[in-house]
Amino acid sequence: MGMKLLLEKAHVEGIRHFEAYRREGGYRSVEKALKEMSPEAIVEEVKKSGLRGRGGAGFPAGMKWSFIAKPEGVPRHLVCNADESEPGTFKDRYLMEFLPHLLLEGLIVSSYALGSHATYIYIRGEYAWIATILETAIAEAKANGMLGNNILGSGFDCEIYVHRGAGAYICGEETALIESLEGKRGNPRIKPPFPAIQGVWMRPTVVNNVETLAAVVPIINMGGEEYAKIGVGKSTGTKLISACGNINKPGVYEIDMTISVEEFIYSDEYCGGIANGKRLKACIPGGSSVPILPANLLLKTAKGETRYMNYESLSDGGFASGSMMGSGGFIVLDEDQCIVKNTYTLARFYRHESCGQCSPCREGTGWMEKILWRLENGEGKETDIDLLWDIQRRIEGNTICPLGDAAAWPVAAAIRHFRDEFEWHVREPQEAKRRNYGLAHYADPIHVPVAG
Amino acid sequence: MSEQPLLTVTIDNITIQVPAGTSILQAARKVGGDVAPPAMCYYSKLEGSGGKCRTCLVEVSKGSEKDPRPMPKLVASCRTNVMDGMEVKNITSPRVTDARAGVVEFLLINHPLDCPICDQAGECHLQDLSYEHGKEGTRYEFQRRTFKQHDLGPYIQLHMTRCILCYRCVYTADQLTNKREHGILDRGDHSEIATLIEKSLENNFIGNVIDVCPVGALTDKTFRFKNRVWFLKPENAHRECPDCCGKVTLWNRGDEVFRVTARKDEWGEVESLADGSTAWICNTCRFEKKKSSDWVIEGPRKISRHSVISQGHYEGKVGTTVPTEIFSAVHGGRNPKLLMDIHSVSEVNRPEIQLSQIAGPSTGNDFTTGKD
Numbered sequence A: 001m002g003m004k005l006l007l008e009k010a011h012v013e014g015i016r017h018f019e020a021y022r023r024e025g026g027y028r029s030v031e032k033a034l035k036e037m038s039p040e041a042i043v044e045e046v047k048k049s050g051l052r053g054r055g056g057a058g059f060p061a062g063m064k065w066s067f068i069a070k071p072e073g074v075p076r077h078l079v080c081n082a083d084e085s086e087p088g089t090f091k092d093r094y095l096m097e098f099l100p101h102l103l104l105e106g107l108i109v110s111s112y113a114l115g116s117h118a119t120y121i122y123i124r125g126e127y128a129w130i131a132t133i134l135e136t137a138i139a140e141a142k143a144n145g146m147l148g149n150n151i152l153g154s155g156f157d158c159e160i161y162v163h164r165g166a167g168a169y170i171c172g173e174e175t176a177l178i179e180s181l182e183g184k185r186g187n188p189r190i191k192p193p194f195p196a197i198q199g200v201w202m203r204p205t206v207v208n209n210v211e212t213l214a215a216v217v218p219i220i221n222m223g224g225e226e227y228a229k230i231g232v233g234k235s236t237g238t239k240l241i242s243a244c245g246n247i248n249k250p251g252v253y254e255i256d257m258t259i260s261v262e263e264f265i266y267s268d269e270y271c272g273g274i275a276n277g278k279r280l281k282a283c284i285p286g287g288s289s290v291p292i293l294p295a296n297l298l299l300k301t302a303k304g305e306t307r308y309m310n311y312e313s314l315s316d317g318g319f320a321s322g323s324m325m326g327s328g329g330f331i332v333l334d335e336d337q338c339i340v341k342n343t344y345t346l347a348r349f350y351r352h353e354s355c356g357q358c359s360p361c362r363e364g365t366g367w368m369e370k371i372l373w374r375l376e377n378g379e380g381k382e383t384d385i386d387l388l389w390d391i392q393r394r395i396e397g398n399t400i401c402p403l404g405d406a407a408a409w410p411v412a413a414a415i416r417h418f419r420d421e422f423e424w425h426v427r428e429p430q431e432a433k434r435r436n437y438g439l440a441h442y443a444d445p446i447h448v449p450v451a452g
Numbered sequence B: 001m002s003e004q005p006l007l008t009v010t011i012d013n014i015t016i017q018v019p020a021g022t023s024i025l026q027a028a029r030k031v032g033g034d035v036a037p038p039a040m041c042y043y044s045k046l047e048g049s050g051g052k053c054r055t056c057l058v059e060v061s062k063g064s065e066k067d068p069r070p071m072p073k074l075v076a077s078c079r080t081n082v083m084d085g086m087e088v089k090n091i092t093s094p095r096v097t098d099a100r101a102g103v104v105e106f107l108l109i110n111h112p113l114d115c116p117i118c119d120q121a122g123e124c125h126l127q128d129l130s131y132e133h134g135k136e137g138t139r140y141e142f143q144r145r146t147f148k149q150h151d152l153g154p155y156i157q158l159h160m161t162r163c164i165l166c167y168r169c170v171y172t173a174d175q176l177t178n179k180r181e182h183g184i185l186d187r188g189d190h191s192e193i194a195t196l197i198e199k200s201l202e203n204n205f206i207g208n209v210i211d212v213c214p215v216g217a218l219t220d221k222t223f224r225f226k227n228r229v230w231f232l233k234p235e236n237a238h239r240e241c242p243d244c245c246g247k248v249t250l251w252n253r254g255d256e257v258f259r260v261t262a263r264k265d266e267w268g269e270v271e272s273l274a275d276g277s278t279a280w281i282c283n284t285c286r287f288e289k290k291k292s293s294d295w296v297i298e299g300p301r302k303i304s305r306h307s308v309i310s311q312g313h314y315e316g317k318v319g320t321t322v323p324t325e326i327f328s329a330v331h332g333g334r335n336p337k338l339l340m341d342i343h344s345v346s347e348v349n350r351p352e353i354q355l356s357q358i359a360g361p362s363t364g365n366d367f368t369t370g371k372d
Helices: A018-023 A028-038 A037-048 A061-066 A091-098 A099-112 A128-141 A174-182 A210-222 A224-229 A261-266 A295-299 A339-353 A359-376 A383-395 A404-429 A429-434 B024-031 B094-109 B125-133 B167-176 B208-213 B283-288 B308-312
Strands: A077-082 A116-123 A159-164 A205-209 A239-245 A253-254 A280-284 A329-334 B006-012 B014-019 B058-063 B085-090 B156-158 B181-183 B192-194 B218-219 B233-238 B247-253 B256-264 B298-301
Touching: A018 A128, A018 B192, A028 A099, A037 A061, A037 A099, A037 A210, A037 A224, A061 A099, A061 A159, A061 A205, A061 B283, A077 A099, A077 A174, A077 A210, A091 A099, A091 A239, A091 A253, A091 B283, A099 A116, A099 A128, A099 A159, A099 A205, A099 A210, A116 A128, A116 A174, A128 A159, A128 A404, A159 B283, A210 A224, A253 B256, A261 A280, A261 A295, A261 B283, A280 A295, A280 A404, A339 A359, A339 A404, A359 A383, A359 A404, A359 B094, A359 B181, A383 B094, A383 B283, A404 A429, B024 B058, B024 B085, B058 B156, B094 B125, B167 B208, B208 B256, B256 B283
Parallel strands: A077 A116, A077 A205, A116 A159, A239 A329, B006 B085
Antiparallel strands: A239 A253, A280 A329, B006 B014, B058 B085, B156 B218, B181 B192, B233 B247, B233 B298, B247 B256
């Protein structure tokens, strides 16, 4: 049984409400932080914990906090990014739905550490019922003196506001989120200046993912050094993984990042193996924007080592033979899935969600979608595959925000690892309409040429 | 003026000094010539513009004197400020030329390429850009996107299919008028410029969106299909205007004034006045005053030889400005090898003559050897 820090109490009855949550030991970290610790000490503790941002990029949270500018007389803000819209990722929804007070607890402690007296939760519009849950929780916390003026007699004031988004994926990008929060069109800003210098209303701002902020609670409770002992290397603590696709037990799992990918997929404790006794073909291990991996590269790295569920191991081999931890949206594809169709679906998503601000992403995503549609529907040409490669290459890295990269990577990885499936779609268009390419050689052990 | 420390920046092997706070693009424009990256969305007179079109991407091969690491990604030169000791590669970097060709291709895939019937043709930045940085063919084999027509009133014609979404008109309306009435609706490749509910744009300064539009998406309705810009002679003129500076360029054919625009500099931007403000003009000057008698004519306007509009102007030093030659500096003093020097092999040529400097159509007189 893996260690649980966040979801341990998720199924206690009434945990959604303040009373039960408090009874189960909730808000201990608020008491500890506000009564015994200085804001600097909390930032130091988070730094020691090695906590990495759970939103996708994996940037060390303590480092991000220490970047925040502290000019005299200018308020600072903490914004919780609950605009979880990545296909395949639904961990924050689970966390907020079952343990809203855990997020609030993390938010209060983090607000205290950053000196934010007005903290915002930017939640995606589609999570309408969760926004209501959060608002109820905020009212309860306020009634019990955990929010508002002079919290627990410490002299620290904090209000938390829930702001509903309007259903745009791009508003999960931190600067687009800030624009949207200000009431403007959700276009990402050009960086620099970074939000830590000029964020919401040009004030210093930290934007963190829901899970990152919730993880502050166990860090304060157990101490940063203890927290850092969980996990391996620079992947400290526990991570929520939302597993979906062709597995027996889809759902949100908390792992301590020491288990192997194979164990995660096949053990009964987690995904419980591939559904209907089929074989594993491919997997997108971190939400739709990270590169897809075929079964052979997923379970073992290119060097032949076992691949583990942590930041380093999943990205071992770079993009040539690795992927990314991303936001933890673990999408499993069995042998009956068509990679071309899957890539088309993702491309369609990114085309729909591109904000249209910068030209490579606006035009390139639409173009890729059309070509993939053609390939999927048996009208493709051999040159289309190279054309797709060329388009993604020219989008990646040339855009304002990471959405361009996120749109380019799935296409690049699909072509890199599944090129023969694409070619089969071109050569046998009629057959490709009738059946899928199947598993082919994607689970065979790969021959690794030794460098030098 | 207080002394500002000057920063040293090297762009394509040419070193110049600029004040702090200058963007790479502005520094490159000081060098001039091909070193200046193209800019489709950036407009130095509009605050906050730039960063969107990605045509001005450059490679920073050395961050600064203090931190000499190169920047990993190509950066938008219009929104990146110069650091002391920075080294920038623009036309000398294959990465940049490749990325730029890609951006041009992206900008063109959904562009209707209806230049033959477009009023902007001849002074279109997208034409120049694709001519200079693009490839000849297209690899796009799908239907180009179309939009529902929107009517923006009696002055401004909107062709959404031609738009490259540079946001310049949005910033113009934000910064010149007291209430912006149009904006970007929708998102991604179906986003469009429009007023939310069909509305005509009638602010007295909204006509400037025509001048800032780099393509033919926003054109002058009073000039629509009247003439091609290269048949018109630009003349500087002014009048006493109660609303604006009144300094304009008239575009004439014979005595007839076909259109009135603001005065644009060599980067296609509206010029600055002596007091530092920008010479935006009001709708009255632009749309209503279309008689020569309304204006005090100052004389012919200099047009960059870079532009196709200059093709009708033979006046040499009067009508055109010669672009800066920077080839040898960029290539470290190496000059292109001449296959043949026309001056030394041709008998019908005066060695001292510059063909582009001949006043008026050339005659036999220009090509005599001067011996007789």
